[in-house]
Amino acid sequence: MTPTRDAILEHLQQMLRELASDWDLGEAITPDTLLFSQLGFQSLDIVVLGTALQERYEREMPFAELFANIGQRQVRDLSVGELAEFVKEHVGVSATP
């Protein structure tokens, strides 16, 4: 069954909460939390997080395209909610053309 956006968001927040607890991050993880500026992610972290999400949802997702789109913004960052939305868009899509 295809997971809902809320279920994906909840999973993502829970995963990031667990990870952030290992860094002694004082802030709560919300849908508005920004990965680069607030969580201090670097490019390698994004690669690993993307790999983990692909494994979890058994689906290859165009993460490079996602981050390319962010690059066109004034504020080059990505929120937890946006990431959940991105995953939602692709978990329901057939993998093979």
Next chain:
Amino acid sequence: MGARVVVIGLDGATFSVLDPLMQAGVMPRLRDFVESGVRAELKSIVPALTPPAWTSLMTGRTPGRHGVFDFFRKDSPRSQHIRFQTSADIGCETLWTLADRAGLRSTVLNFPLTFPVPRIDGYVVAGGWMPWRQLRLGCHPPGLYDRLAALSGFNPRELAMDMTHEEKALEGCKQEEYDGWIDLHIRRERQWARVAAHLMCKDATDLVAVLFDGVDKLQHLCWRFIDPALEHGVTSDWERAIRDRCLDYFRELDAILAELIFLAGDEANIVVVSDHGFGSQIRTFFVNAWLEQRGYLGWVDGCASHVNDSQVLGMARLAKHVYELDWQRTKAYAPMPSGNGIHIVRADQDHPGGVTDAEYEAFRERLIGELVAVEDPVSGDRVVARVWKREEIFDGPYLELAPDLTLELTDGGLVSILGSEAVVQPRPHATGTHRPYGIFAARGPRFRRGVRVPALSILNVAPLVLYSLGLPVPSGLDGELPFETLREGTLLAHPVRYADQAEETVPHSVPAGPELSAEAEMEIMKRLRALGYVE
């Protein structure tokens, strides 16, 4: 019952360094281990590089058959884009997946390409490119990270990868940073040892495999203080102090080995191995600059990154070739400094300046001939010892992902992918770089004692470990069981069993998505550059 087999990896360890340290009393426990077991040099694969070499060791297969040629891999055979390798890129069984399928349990610590973690029965803490912020995701089974976090002194920042520290090994660092950098690696090895000891004491698995990578890092950066042949150059107080800190590292490593060997017990078969050896690099060959001078490569105006105080090889320029190179004018390029590989651009709609199928063979031959003629302008020595065509050193289903050409430099060094006016430059002092021959030492009930045997292949290790675990050796492996390491009577008591070729795993653990067009890929890379993501 303790582990049946313990594999201790020392990344980049070489007897040319360890023998003098053992003789000088810096590593007395390793000396006792080596002298009371069987030892040999261990020939690596080509390229003698950490990801493909360890993958060959843990699969018993050559790169063309396991699919790992470098730290990064091309998206597809004709793509110019490269991406990080993951465990999903290993296209065959590993020691631990084979053990798992046979009902045995494994503990696997700090090996490259173990993320996403294999869901085996046992324990995995991913190594290689695992960033510290997400080390929890690299731990298996669930709950393991919390167990480890409760250990005294546990610090994920020091246990896992930090790119700013990693780059220093290859690109160098300021004089005042050496001491702290060496200390970091001493602390890191202690952390991995603590994790290994904890798991071995609390829940010993049939196979324990733990990798210590500080040897490689120290030898890259501190080779002139470590190599016995260069000891005469250690003259200043600072140089002597750094050499002493390097020796402290090896003393600490010796103590760690002693602890793990003790915990393994007398009934365990223990194998100490490295993925490649080490030697000096005395000059830098700027291969992309050379290709440019020959008219085979073009930079986008103003894009060529040049050698400077903080970069020699171009580790920080990885993946930037995609937008730094002018693909209308580029026929050949080196995307990475690590594997000494040159890729030939094949002509198509997006690469009109590339090499057509009809031209390919003649172009490759011409490149080889010109490369082996490159001379050091100071000494007149040849710079390139040998150039391999990919089919000369690789075969198997992943052949098309390999570089078209792989260089062996006469000083054994790595190429630089940066731009440069001079294509060959001497190094101000020798740095450490990989060599083909690493180490093998084994001790335990199945091994001969106190003997030295001729060099083994790194491909021999997987069948040896499987045999020592009591498992059948798959017939499809590229390496054979090294009978010369086994004690007399071992084969009679424990006959070798062979199994049909191991069932190939699917190379990708997730379904492949639709492929992007070359145009779309290029657009994405341009945008990634704007973001700073492709760094």
